[in-house]
Amino acid sequence: MTSPSKATAVTALAPGTLQSWFKEHQDLVVIDVRSAAEFESMHIRGSYNVPLPLLSEHTDELAARLGSRVVLVCQSGARAEQARQRLGGAGIGTAYVLTGGVPGFAAAGGDVVRGKNRWDLERQVRLAAGSLVVLGLAGGKFVSPKIRMLAAAIGTGLTFSAATNTCAMGQAISAMPWNKAAKEPTRESAILQFPVGPAAEAEAKAS
Template identity: 75%
Template sequence: MTGNSEDLVIIDVRSAAEFESLHIRGSYNVPLPLLSEHTGTLAERLGGSVVLVCQSGVRAEQARGHLAGAGVERAMVLNGGVPAFAAAGGEVVRGAQRWSLERQVRMAAGTLVVAGLAGGRFVSPKVRFLAGGIGAGLAFSAATNTCAMGQVLAKMPWNKTAAEPTAQSAIGQLPASR
């Protein structure tokens, strides 16, 4: 993002691997688990307007809720996330390409459902419970706006980078409030 708003801070709450793949130039990576755990410290550091971004807006909205609870009222969520910003011609930095966590969740869920149905047909009817369990998990995920499968996949080796931020490095990189 460009412009004359010096107090605008863009915080990307995606994983370090997602951030490394594509991020808004000038944004800061504070993954949602770190932000959630250290909201108070982060809130003390923020002074002006905050724009929260992620892949689609879901994690950014969760981050906005955490910050609002810590007194940061000027936090906004970028609708459509980083991909929408890039598609609109915004200035982004591209790195090593990986599948987004949302795409990985769809692939894992779909594969497990097919495996459950095939296993139920060829191995044991009880294997169909796998497909039912995945369906129930997806429904719960939609109802609660959380994703346990995404959290698990984020910890997989292919989603890790050498520069996974710590609380100190993630929050310390932000400009001090004025």
Template identity: 70%
Template sequence: MTSLTPALTDVDAPALREWIDRHDDLIVLDVRSAAEFEGLHIKGSYNVPLPLLSEHADELAQRLDRHVVLVCQSGVRAGQARHRLNTAGLEKATVLTGGVPAFEAAGGDVVRGAQRWSLERQVRLAAGSLVLAGMLGGKLVSPKVSMLAGAIGAGLSFSAVTNTCAMGNVLARMPWNRTASEPTAQSAIQQLPSAG
């Protein structure tokens, strides 16, 4: 087996399919919520949600002695996870561009489960609904209610500039985005292959 290039920071779906076929020293780490992972994930991947990864990056970096490909819905959360793992000393982490949907579209081997809306879709619905409510409330209740639309616009702008999403973090904690078997730090770390 040839080793993967640690300097490579992003990989597209067709290349990842080849990597999975050719390399047994590869770990695919899905940083989406457990509910998103349950709905659709790359066969053989491990689920460590981003908040859990962020809190325990040092422990995870010690456990991950192989090349890691980080995946999420689009690549944004995987990029944040790579940054956190790099800070913890793991330099051989690559991000799948386009996320799990791109991998599936490229004919990759995926596992389907209970279907839920992605967090990105939920954020769009919540933000759009709040803007609409602010505009309607400004017309029908009080002009001051329209400030809600401005606040949501400011939040979305901040989200884009900082590449974070407070609304997504809040929605991820909602009951419909939880599974019966939410990973804990111990279960997330223990599921990974042992170092060595």
């Protein structure tokens, strides 16, 4: 089994390994960086919901509270990888990204909690992008050729998204009312739920 302290270069974690870690390691922390609505729909039992925008805003504070065995999860792995890079910049070099995301973990027989069925954010992005491309092409043919620029803009945006591993459209869609949960995570409810880690304790003693 891979040990976080011996192979920090390996960042992908298989669903089966995570299932074993739940049984073998009490210090395991699983952080789900999807939106609260996606988390409500289905999440890994025992995981914590810290949406990526919130994690990005309080990266240093969260990093100070984490130990050496951290697994980041999302729908497919893209947002979890962004979170891993941010935490890496804050000194957490042992974070792992779950391969296949929450759906992959569920498909492998992992213990998940299911709630209200919703479209995940990445599926909504595909629908929105595809619809805008079709609209641009149809408008360019039947209304004005200039409308085709809409399809070109979407293509450019998707290319930029892939190159930078970001998604402005996803961030915009996540702010829509239907993607809001009854209780949205806050710094107090999400970040401060973790106990103070060794780094924060050492800093407090030094001061």
